[in-house]
Amino acid sequence: MPRFTDIDLIMLDVDGTLINTPHHRELPPETVQVLARVMEKGIRVGLASGRNYGHMTAHMGGLGLNGPLVCNNGAAVVDGETVYFESTLDQPFLHYAYSLAQKIECLAEFSTMDKLFVYFAPGYKGHVFAAAEDGACLLTLDGSPEDFHKIVERPVEKITFAVDTPEKATRLRAALQEWNAACTTGRLSVTSSFWFAIEVMAEGVNKGEGLKIALEKLNILPERVMAIGDGDNDVEMLKAVGISFAMGNASAAAKAAALYEARGVTENGACAVLKKYILGEED
Numbered sequence: 413m414p415r416f417t418d419i420d421l422i423m424l425d426v427d428g429t430l431i432n433t434p435h436h437r438e439l440p441p442e443t444v445q446v447l448a449r450v451m452e453k454g455i456r457v458g459l460a461s462g463r464n465y466g467h468m469t470a471h472m473g474g475l476g477l478n479g480p481l482v483c484n485n486g487a488a489v490v491d492g493e494t495v496y497f498e499s500t501l502d503q504p505f506l507h508y509a510y511s512l513a514q515k516i517e518c519l520a521e522f523s524t525m526d527k528l529f530v531y532f533a534p535g536y537k538g539h540v541f542a543a544a545e546d547g548a549c550l551l552t553l554d555g556s557p558e559d560f561h562k563i564v565e566r567p568v569e570k571i572t573f574a575v576d577t578p579e580k581a582t583r584l585r586a587a588l589q590e591w592n593a594a595c596t597t598g599r600l601s602v603t604s605s606f607w608f609a610i611e612v613m614a615e616g617v618n619k620g621e622g623l624k625i626a627l628e629k630l631n632i633l634p635e636r637v638m639a640i641g642d643g644d645n646d647v648e649m650l651k652a653v654g655i656s657f658a659m660g661n662a663s664a665a666a667k668a669a670a671l672y673e674a675r676g677v678t679e680n681g682a683c684a685v686l687k688k689y690i691l692g693e694e695d
Contacts, residue, residue: 420456421457421479421636421638422640422686422690423460423482423623423640425461425643426461427462427463429659430677430682440683442680443683444475447475448476451477453690453691458481458482458626460619460622461481461482462570462611462645464483464484464528464570465526466526466528467528469481479491480629482622482626482649484523484613485603485622486499487617489622499617501570501600505600509522509571517536518533518536518575519540519573520533521573523570524567529562529566537576539574539576570612571611572611573611574608574609574610581607581610585602588610598614604643618647618649619646619649620648623652637653637654637655638655638657638689639656640656640685641656641657641659641662643663644663646662646666647665648669651669656669657685658670658674661678
């Protein structure tokens with residue numbers, strides 16, 4: 413069993429783990445202080461998120477993290493200014509995704525390395541991602557074929573569909589399964605961070621595989637890594653490391669994948685884990 417004293421790298425999910433999304437957008441001040449103290453011990457701290465690189469650095473750059481960023485659920489892996497890996501979706505699926513969002517009447521967020529293109533279907537009443545609300549998206553798409561050409565030539569790493577009813581989520585997942593069943597190339601990896609958010613990357617892309625790429629580049633053994641997450645999109649990462657925690661608010665799949673369970677995000681559970689097991693302090 414790996415020991416907490418042997419940890420070289422800590423990988424943290426953001427939304428639902430460090431930040432109580434969508435109710436808050438900033439890290440609690442105590443968490444910021446604890447992350448700095450962890451790094452002072454010589455331990456690397458990185459992030460693994462469904463957010464793209466541009467949004468992660470814009471909102472987390474001030475933390476001065478010294479570990480890798482696994483972005484867009486593993487579609488991009490960046491350490492400092494070095495891009496270790498990038499995966500993009502095929503153009504035929506971009507066309508299909510755009511028409512699917514119109515048909516199901518949902519939000520579709522097309523994410524490149526540093527930009528977001530967001531389509532809001534008429535009548536969509538659901539959650540708006542913080543990135544779009546913050547004005548981080550380069551363009552809001554109007555649904556026209558002409559407008560779509562503004563993104564079709566760009567390297568889209570991930571598409572996130574947001575739905576406002578469980579029925580739409582079921583229809584969307586079924587359509588994505590049909591796409592995969594019909595394809596010999598351009599198949600998809602489908603996951604979720606919240607019930608209303610269905611996230612699509614190229615086949616084989618996930619946080620766990622992205623983390624493996626970073627570990628190989630950094631010459632860090634998986635057993636010397638700790639990871640904390642809460643969503644279905646964290647499962648592969650939690651399974652890929654030596655010590656893993658699922659948040660108290662985590663999905664059933666994330667809890668099943670993790671070795672331990674932390675308190676929930678509303679109780680700043682990730683921070684409590686770092687204080688107890690890395691800094692040797694009790695709350």
